[in-house]
Amino acid sequence: MLGLTLREEFRGKRLKGTTVDFKNQSGTGALDVSAAEFLSITYPSHDLLKTIEATQQGQSRPVVLLGSRGQGKSHLMAALFHLCHNSETGASWLSEWAEHLKNPQIGNLKLRNDCFVIAESLHLQRYKYLWDILFAIHPKGNYYEGKWSGMGEKKTDVPSYDLMMEMFTDQPTVLILDEFQTWYEGLTNTKQYPWRNWAFNFIQILSEIAQKNPEKLVLVVSVREGNSDAYQQIRRVNPVDVDFKGPYAKRDRQRLLLYRIFENRMQVPNGDIAKATAAHVSEYFRLSKIPPQEHEKRTEDFVESYPFAPHLLKLLDDQVLIATDAQETRDLIKILVDLFKTYDSKKTLITAADFSLTNEKSGVASLLDSVANQLHKDLREKALRNYEVVVEAVPNANTTISHAEEIISALWLRSLTVDQMAGAEPYELQIDITGDKPIDDNRFEVELANIVDNSFNIHQVGSRLVFKREENARSKLIAHAKNGKLFQNGEDIDHLAKEIRAVISGSEDVSAKHRVVVLKKKWQGDPWSEFDEKQQPKSWNDGKLPLVVVPDYPEKLEVILGKWLKDNMQENRNTLRFLLPQKGTGNVYYDRELLVLARAVFLAMKWKTTEKVYAELERSFRKDELIPKLKSRFDRFALLSEWNYAEPAKCQFEEAKHDAQGDKIPDAVDRLVREEVFIPEEFEEYVLKLAENSESVGKLLKDLKEPRPGGKPCIPWLGEIAVKERVIRICAEGQIALNLRNMEMLQAKPSEDPDDAWTRMKGKLGTGKHLDETIMLLPDAVSVSGGKTVVTDPVTGETNSVEVVDTDGTGSFIDTGSTTTGVTTTGSGGVPGNIFGGDDEVSTVSKKPCSAPPTSGLNLLGQVESWGIGPATNVNNVALKIGKMTGAQLQDLIKDLPDGVTFGLDLEKEEGN
Template sequence: MLGLNLRQEFKGRRLKGTAIELSNEANTGATQVPAQDFLEITYPTHDLLKGIEAVGPNQGRPVVVIGERGLGKSHLMAALFHAVHDPVSTASWLKNWSTTLGDPQIGNIQLRSGMLVIGESLHRQRYKHLWDLLFERHPHGAFIRGKWEGMGAGQTDIPSDQLILELLRHTPTMLLLDEFQTWYDGLTNTKQYPWKNWAFNFIQILSEIAKEHPELLVLVVSVRNGDTDAYQQIHRVNPVQVDFKAGGSPERIQNDRRRMLLHRLFENRLQIAPASIDGLIATHVSEYFRLIGTPNVEHERKRGEFREAWPYAPHLLQLLEDQVLVATDAQETRDLIRILANLFKSRGEETPILTSADFRLDNEASGIGALLDSVANEHHRTLRDKALRNLTAVVEAVPDHASRAPHLQEIVGALWLRSIAVGNMAGAEPATLQVDITQDKPVDDNGFQVELATIIENSFNIHQDGVRLVFKEEENPQAKVMASARNDKLFTDGSDLAQLAKEVRYVIGGTEEVAKTARVIALSRDWLTQPWEGLDEGEHPDRWDDRLPILVLPEDPDRLNERLGRWLKDNLQKRRNTVRFLLPRSDTPNAFYDRDLLILARAEMKALEWSGQNSDYRKLHTKYQAELRDILKKRFDRFAVLHRWNFVDPSKCEFHVEALREQGSKIPEAIEQALINDLFVPEDFEALVLDATAENAPVGKLLRELQEPRPVGQDCIPWLGETAMKERVLRLCARGKIAINLRGMEYLQVHAGEDEETAWKRLRPKLGFTGRQLDEVLLLPPAAVPSTGGSTPVPQPPIQPGAGSLFGGDQQPVQPGDQPIPPGPGFSQTGSIFGGGTGSPRTTLTNPPTSPLNLIGKLEGWGIGPATPVKEITLKLSAATGAQLKELLKKLPDGMTFEISLDKEDR
């Protein structure tokens, strides 16, 4: 990046601490290294220059450096040490900066010389009393200590001002007491050990000497604030205050501080040409102006701020200084240097300007580690973990995240950093995040909005706070639901497909009224090859009842006739003519591959699963369910039913495809109305019924035939349901086209002179039989029974029963020329039916094959009670097994004789 180099101390794998020690055992302290080396990393800030002037010649006031930890108090104290200890090197340093900054006054600052300089970091607790420091480090100290201790009974608790003056007259001294407040506050103050009182009195002596005899003593003390007793005694003599938070305009202080930071971090920052910087960051700056809405009159000033802060964006430095570090226990400048050094090491060569987006959550070397170490705040660490999980959630939920969210890492990192700011400044507006990710190329506005929406939808800790987005520890219910819904790994069991199918069934057939007449089945994703996969067994064809099956296709099939014809042949073995295929709009994909539909189905599931946690999830469940159902209602616009069938070549099958105007639960009724009004041809149905009547076919057989496709080349008659079809059969009966034998108990036929509507009202309630009972309801030509209706038995081919024959062994059909038994009730014949003998009048009654229970009902219908004598009883069985025959014989009553004859099959 334009040849910018970090200082050597920051280039190692492990960053060295930036805390300044005046001295240490290794002799590498700030006051133990040559002045040139120390001053090389020192920038002449306003505070530093003020301090150098305050310890110069002809100055007569103590100096107090005030500032919290990490602001640079120790660095300033070390610079003052070298200013007095090595004025030559310091003067040369001031001259160089005077030229560099174009400020002659810097080079004209007067420096004191010829003084002993004693500096000590008191927080190291090497000295119990301040006079011990003077006596040990001053060349005349041992003599004065001995003189004081040799006073015997006249020795005072602390050395007197006369003794200290005698010491200083021997060798004038500059005394620097760093971390004086920390040392002072740690002193005990009991009656036996009143050390704090002694220190309080002794610092007063030193302060007064420094004020009255500045040629003998220069006193420099650093404290954290001015509210402590450690400072009060010095404050009485009106010291020079070097306060890091005061002096000059806020803008000057800020610029001064930032220049100091950059000089401390980089070896050659001032050697980088401003024009080169402007060219490098031009895109970022112009996008900043556009997106933030900076007034034109402010452009030049703001451009100067960007130039001064480079390689860091000024909005990043302001964020760290004014919001992030202020919100924590960070040691400000010291920690800020560590954070910025790490950030440059990890990202400095990859980007023209460093912003919040360069803090990578998954890489502590990017400055995150230094930041977290500095803030020492568990909330921010937890928030980082939450942000990392959100980052992972987006990656897992968006398979093509690299293209849909190319700035995912940058946006999440920037939003996290901005979310740990203080108060109502936490978080960021979308425009701010777009600025953060803008480098050498502008980011398309629409593309960024889509990318940001993708991230928000798949993260569950991002909250909307007004116009700002912010990471929070608590989960955002809507974001959590949607993030989970977009995570495919949570639905590998196919539960989302089942939920979508469930909603399809509900939308089409969910009402109680529809459920009575229609069975809505949403076929599976692979409906062509595995249509019943994942469906309840009750929805498989072998479990279908008499309700009309509506099969909902997940997609609009190509080559519809061929696809549906092959499907019927392969997947339905019976009732092929009963099916209605509900078709989606042609512009929709397979519902089970439609990600938008699946996301809504998943969101509905998850919201319901978590609805017990709070009411927000219950509201979301209602919301997503309503959205999904509204889409599904509008999805289907056509249906198909079979028109012509070709079993040999299903590709030649033909289907009626009809448009639908209704939506949702109104679709089943709309399908039936379309079938009745547009596709059902009454003439075709009448012709089929009349053909069946000519064969005396049972109604059950007729209905089963209607449920199957008609032979090749014939138009299929739409199946309208058993009830509707029986009503149409009865309507033909009411027109006098046919007669109906109701299982031998009643005959339905138009009465003489009866009109159609009257007959219809009379006949309509009669045909209440269903299922196999309809196999005993026969269709007859109208002339086969009396026109008056009633209970006339059905005429059967006359037979000659054999005497005592139980199973009809001697029965023979009446041959041509024989005298048949005339049909009708009341017929009687004297004597044998073959013309021999005499006997009581008899009525021959017969009934076609039916169940034993129905035969018992016939006996009652014929008026045969327990005492009614009957003769020549014949029961005919067309076939039976040996076991069935044996069981029947066991149940015959005792006291009677029976004759049996049968045809045994030889095997």
């Protein structure tokens, strides 16, 4: 940093104290060292020059140094001692500074060289009474102490005015009393020990002598407060007040600091400083919106304060040290030295960002040592924890928020100020982290947003950001939500899936009709392991339409979904409708924004039981942020169109957008399937085909739940209720007749209006096993003549008739030949021709032989489906041919045979020779 070198006492690992002791046992006190040595670390501040001027010949007032601890009063008094005690060295020192500062008036100051100099720090309590100092140190002190003691009955409580005048006439004196107020206020003041009154009287005597006879006595004292009792008596003589608060105080203190800290600060050329800090200064002007007419003056401020930024010194001097009750200059030196030792050498200026929270050797430690307020110490721990949370929560923190520590450190320091000025504007933080290159505004905004969002002790107060001890509930929630380590058991995935399901199946109407299944992370390989048993496909027996939500849009939709159906759905493959996300949005569970919002809602639900504020945050995050994003996330659906078990990659799917959001999606998908995908003619054709073979409605439902084999287009599944309604409608139109469990025949009457027939028939199909006992017939196989229902077997052509009576004109017929209500029919779905036991032989059903050569089990299963054999198809005389197998394989095969079926076994056993 332009070759700056710390003074020797600051170079060690442990910083020596900067407190000025007049004398100490080690002989290193300010008065123990030589005048040249002490003056070499002394800057001629305005206050020091004012004190020298006030003590010149002809001055007629005492001097009082006013200021709180650590402002440099003791250093100034020690400097005055050396200047007067060794006037030749002092005069040389003034001449050098007059030349260096180009101020001849400094060299014209006249030092007192005719006085004996006494300097004492009263707080050390070396003397019981003030006059003891004079009697002990003054060259004529012993004589005048004896003279006062020998006055006998005339001896006064304190040495008299005349006695002191005589002693100071004998030897003019400069009396320097440091910590006068501290000493004075420690005196007792009782009737037995009126020591404070005595001190009060004696200081009055000294003050009057110094005022009226400045050539005999120069009195210099220091006090902390101008309204103290210690100051009142001196004040009566109108002393010269050096209050460290004049118009030059800040500038002088800054120069004093730099001169005190660095050996060669005054030797660094201003031009070099201006060039090194140009980038930072330029950004400072831009971000702070400094008008051009002030640029020159502000640039000089940067040169003057180098290597520290003027805004840092102003912050520390005007706000932080005041707010923390630090000892101003004394503590500021320690802080700045530690900062310089640990600063980032890549930066050209030291700013608030260099108060590293993570580096205990930085200026933070010195600052905290100076802080008397526990609140500010606690705030450092809060800020450090916030930094750790931010780094954990933000992905790729090293690059995404590379300035995180600097920003948080600067904000923490700026939050130590008084309430009205606490915290920082965002642009101030950007200035703090700016080095020799500008920082992109957009990048800084992103970094700051990440930090604020993940820090739970940063509060927004107007336009300012402030670190506070109390937690920002919203920021805390977000910070925890972004920490993936808190959700290692997948609670966040589960909750996001629940939120998606709630958004899509939110209303009661939707949840009553549709089963929304939101697949999770393992959706392709092992989807059902992430669901309870009651939620798995084998439990989907409530008639709801399954709407399966896929987390991400498959790159090869047919390949992925075809394989998924084959591997993960053993039955009812044709009932599924796949809800897909928008193309290009990626996997919903890897969408960090959605995942963080879901986590926030999840945590708020947990925390609201102890803190009510989180109940409102739960509502806010869910309603205002998460739900709006989820409602439009899934904008399309897919439906199986052609099935290929052997090569699932060749399956075909219908895909379309549904133009709905949230809980309107299931009904919108259902409407599109009914109106645009479902082809009524294909459905009717299939129903008529089954009716030709007198198949049951139950078989129709089972067949429709499975994809059609042989590459035939699938008939979309509309749900059991919709299928039954369409079967009734076909019946009402006269295309088929329905034999309801041999108890009732549904058939359109000649010339009957289809709507009337529909009204008469609807709701009579029943559910469950009743559907397996309800037979679909072609109208040609059923006729009504002379009160008899005649049913023709479609396979054999045989007929059977039963006399029936239409008792109510509704088309329901009663068998008059028996006491049992019903219809006697023949055919595969009928009953024996004589229900009373005359002819028990059931008509023959045609059987189609199917055969396949030996192949793998997977290929054999595909072949079975290609034959049109579904779950509801009956097969007879099944013989499984196995070329060769071991006894173990045979045993496994037998163990896996289904229950409730009888088996025969023929085999050839190999035996040895």
